[in-house]
Amino acid sequence: MDQLLALRVFVRIAEAGTFTKASDSLDIPKPTVTKLIQELESHLGTKLLQRTTRRVTVTPEGAAYYQRALRLIGELEDMDAAAGRARAQPKxxxxxxxxxxxxxxxxxxxxxxxxxxxxxxxxxxxxxxxxxxxxxxxxxxxxxxxxxxxxxxxxxxxxxxDYVTCATPGYLKARGKPRDPSDLEQSHDIVGYFSSLTGRPFPLMFAREGETLEVQVATAVAVNESTAHMTALLSGLGIGQTFGFMARPYIQQKMLTPLLEDWHRDKHxxxxxxxxxxxxxxxxxxxxxxxxxxxxxxxxx
CATH class of the missing domain: 3.40.190.10 (Periplasmic binding protein-like II)
Structure with a gap:
């Protein structure tokens, strides 16, 4: 048994929770991963992992072994780095x-x-x-x-x-410029952004001189990916808030117009x-x- 490889495999399984993810991340065939763990447990005379149909968890003995294995692997990597000048030229x-x-x-x-x-x-x-x-x-x-x-x-x-509230000149020509954040609730289409994690929409946020407003309105279009959100804004679908570093090149090219500039949103x-x-x-x-x-x-x- 290659005990060092077996240690690395055990640590990876303990972190990933499955033999398959450990196999993929280490680029080792799954049968080899299984064999190494069996040999390691046989060598130690104790069970390190508890297998279920959905997930692999460490036993109490495995948890203690994991902590020491992690320290040992880290120390070996430090030794290799020092000997091989990896700190000067990491690889x-x-x-x-x-x-x-x-x-x-x-x-x-x-x-x-x-x-x-x-x-x-x-x-x-x-x-x-x-x-x-x-x-x-x-x-x-x-x-x-x-x-x-x-x-x-x-x-x-x-x-x-920072954030910028903006829309295309074409949209604003057709619908007019909002003068206050409250205008967005009445007469404008909003290009929204919703969470990939929860599915919930993010509100438009505005602050000025200690006053904070949260504008939560129905959206004309909502997306959960930042590049698509910018594409929706550039297509003239409505008003939205996006990062300044994304909007500024289009503002300079007159493809987007900044709005409500006396208000701001807290930095991200x-x-x-x-x-x-x-x-x-x-x-x-x-x-x-x-x-x-x-x-x-x-x-x-």
Whole structure:
């Protein structure tokens, strides 16, 4: 038995909750994964995992073994990094999950700089506005905004993004400009945005001199993905709120018109999030630092 490989497989199953996800993330055939766990349990003379039809959980003995295995693997990785100068030139694969507009307009255009600095790191980008199971899906880090759902994760704030309320000139010519947020409730079509997680719509928010308004109206069209939301706005379907970094190029080209500029919406905090681990890998560490540096350029003042 390759005990080190068996340890890695056990740790991955304990985190992912299934043999299949462990097999996929480690790129090891499932029969090999099963055999390694059987050999490890036989070697130890104890049951590490409890199997059910839906999920695999660790036994009390497995939970204690997992903590020590995690520390051991981390220490081995630190030893390899020191011996192989991996800290100076990190290598390996990173899985990053990020929203579509952040990927298309900020992250991907900046990646040539990251690739130049770290040519031996391979990036796999999961691009969507949906939430992700970081541990189960073997995601190294997530770039997301707004309220964070999981308090067990490490979150580093990397930017604060502003919002713009806007519509196309064609829509405004036909329907007129709103003079106050209350006008949106009476005589305008709204391009809304709803949560991929809950399905609930996000209200339009406005603040001015200590006054805060929440406009919750029926939408003409609502989407749950940021790039599609911008496309809906550019198609003249109505008025909506979107990030300033997305809207400003179209405002400069006169394709969108900013509205209600004496009102504002609270800025949207942006985080890079990763699982807690005393042994943060060199490749993840350099990506987190680089991403924080890059996204800070887009933080609104």
């Amino acid at each position: 390996g694969r990173l899985r990053i999950d990020i929203g579509s507009s952040l990927a298309s307009l900020i992250l991907i255009p900046a990646l040539p700089d990251f690739r130049k600095r770290y040519p031996d790191i391979q990036l796999d980008l999961g691009v969507s506005d949906r939430s992700v199971d970081m541990v189960g899906d073997a995601v190294d880090c997530v770039i997301r905004g707004g309220a964070l759902q999981d308090s067990t994760l490490v979150a580093r704030r990397i930017a604060e993004l 905090p942006l985080y890079i999030v990763y699982p807690p681990n005393r042994h943060l890998s060199a490749k993840l560490r350099v990506f987190v630092d680089w991403a924080a540096e890059e996204f800070a350029k887009w933080s609104s003042s």
